Amino acid sequence: MTEHEGGDVGLLDAVAIEVGLVVGGALFSLTGVATGIAGTGVFVSFALAFGIVVLGLVPTAMLGAAFPTTGGNYRYPREFVSPFLAFLAAWGLGVSMFGGGLPLYALTFGQYVESLVAVDPVVVGFLVLTAFFLVNLGGIHVAARVQVLLFVALVAALGVFVVFGAPAVDTANLTPLFSTGPVGVVAGAAILYFVCLGANFVVDIGGDVREATVTLPQSLAISVPVVLTLYVATAVVxxxxxxxAALSDQPLTVAAAAFLSPGLRGFFVVGGALFAITTSINAVFIIVPKYLDALAADGLVPGVLAATNDRFGTAHWGLLVVYLLSVAALVTPIPVAGLGTLLGFGGIFLIVPVMLAAIRAVRRRPEAFASVPSYVGRRTTTTLAASAVVCNALLFVVLATQSPTVCAVWVGLVAVGAGYYLARTRLGTGERDPEPVVEGSA
Structure with a gap:
C-alpha cells in the first residue's frame, strides 16, 4: 500500500465529494420516482436506505482508513476475497453508472433547466456531460475545487426549500403513512439506495486524501448526518x-412552485437541483479513473485507458470512453425510472464484496486496523458488514421483482463481463501479479 499523506484532497474536499455523490440523483432525479413507488412512506424509504448504507459505511470507512488506496471498492475485494468477484462488482458498477447514472443525472439536469427556459433536455444533458468531462481533464485538484464551490451553494438552496416549505406542509398529505404498504417502502429504498451509497466511494480516492487514516472517517462522520437530515426534511416538505399524486414521477420543482417565490424558485433550481446534479456528475468523473488504474494494473483493461497525460496527470483516454458511453446512453429512449433502477443494481451488488473484504481483513490484518483512531473493533465491524450483506441481498431481490426486465438486462451485461474476464485471463493477457493493498495481506 502506498499512502499519500500529502494528497490533494483535504477534509472539506472529501466532504464535498461525498455530499456531491449522494445529493443529486436521489433527491433531484429520483424523489418523484420513489414517491410513485413508496407513496407517503417515501421519507421512510430515504431513512431505510440510509440505515442500510450506514451498515456498510462503517466497515468501508475502516478499510479506507487502514489501507488508503485508489479504487478501494475494487482493490479490497480483489485482495481479501476474490479477483473474479471484485472484477464483476466493478464491471456491474460500470454498467449501472455509464448506462444509468451519468445519463440519468444529465437528463434530469436538462429537465430542471427546461422548467426555467424552453430547451431540449437531452441537448442540455449533453452539454453538461461535456463540460465536466473537460473539467476533469484538468486533474483532481481542479475538480475538487469546483466540487467545494458547488457544495456550498447546494446546501444553501436546500435550506431555502426546507425552511420556506415547512409552513406549507399539510399533514393530510402524509397520511396514511404507508400508502403503498411495506413492500412499496422497501422498493422505494432500493431505488434510492445507490445514491444514498455515494459516500462509500470516497475510499476510491483514498490515495489522494491527505492523512487518510484520520480524514476519511472524519469526512464520513460529517457528510452522512448532513445528507440524511437534508434528505428526510426535503422529502417530508x-x-x-x-x-x-402531484409529485409521483415528477421533479421537485413541482413542489417548489407551490410555496417558493419566482426568485427563490430560480435559486432552488440553479443552486439546488442543477448544482446537486453537477456535483454528482463531477464526482463520478473524479472516481472512474481510479477504477481504470486499478484494473489496468491487473491487466484486465487495456493500459491505454489508464494512461495519463503529461500536463495534468489525468486518464484522458479513459475519461473519453466513459464520456462517450454516457452520451450514447443519454440519447437512448430509456425513461428516467429505468435509468434509476439500472443504477440501483450496480450499487447494491458492489457493496457485498466490499463487506466480505472487511470481514476477512479484520481477521487477517488486525494490526492495520488497530492503528486507526476511530476503529470500532473487530466484532462490531464484522457484525455491521454481515448485516449489510443480508440487507443488500434483500434490496436486490425486491428491486428485481419490481423491475424484472431491467434486472435481466443488467444481469446479462454482467454475464458478458464474466465472459470477458475469463477470456482475458485464460489468454494470459490479464491477472498480472498486482501490487498488494498492504504487504502480507494476500
Missing part, C-alpha cells in the same frame, strides 16, 4: 406540500 415535498410530499407534504403537494401530495403523492
Amino acid at each position: 415535498a410530499v407534504g406540500s403537494v401530495g403523492v
